[in-house]
Amino acid sequence: MIGRLRGILVSKQPPWLMVEVGGVGYELEAPMSTIYDLPATGKEVTLLTHYAVKEDSVALYGFLHEAERTLFRNLQKVSGIGAKISLAVLSGVSTSDFARLVQAGDVVALTKIPGIGKKTAERMVVELRDRVDGLATALPGLGAQSTGAPLDPAGEATVALQQLGYKPAEVTRLVQKVAAEGDTAESIIRKALRAALGN
Secondary structure (H helix, E strand, O other): OOOEEEEEEEEEEOOEEEEEEOOEEEEEEOOHHHHHOOOOOOOEEEEEEEEEEOOOOEEEEEEOOHHHHHHHHHHOOOOOOOHHHHHHHHHHOOHHHHHHHHHHOOHHHHOOOOOOOHHHHHHHHHHHOOOOHHHOOOOOOOOOOOOOOOOOHHHHHHHHHHHOOOOHHHHHHHHHHHOOOOOOHHHHHHHHHHHHOOO
16 A cells, blocks of 8 residues: 655646656646645645555545545545546545535536536535535635746636647637636636636
8 A cells, every 4th residue: 555655746748747766756646736836847846645546447546635635535435436537536525525416416516527417416416515614715726926937827717728638629619718827737727627616
């Protein structure tokens, strides 16, 4: 079981990261809430991890905050929700906002997250209401730190949003709507997700 990694951030291509620890490069998937707050590549980073073993694969997921990892694990206890949808939830809404939506029983808002239909949202409300109490006041999952300007921020944001489950046509519309000159990929993604959720 791998519970935490501390090493050098080698690369970040949402949702993928690579962290080098003692000469070994670990590939991890991470939600955008973590990717927003990562340092620049070449810097040291500490990530909490979730190690998942399936019949045909092994996966490692990384998080900056314990609240994110806790929510990621709790989400997968809901019938019909796997790692991909859990990452989409964490990428689309902060842990504290998600907790408030669940506690309020706001099914409509939950269905705006990619991969979440009405029945799944209803199961979330029923099955997670008692598990999210501590998350409503936790560190927010969305950060706004700029970590350097990529060559093509809009293109990087487009790829990342598609990997989160948004359809290409919708991604194009969102990126064109929110992208501004000088924006980093992280800021475009953050604004696009907020626009998609109606915030």
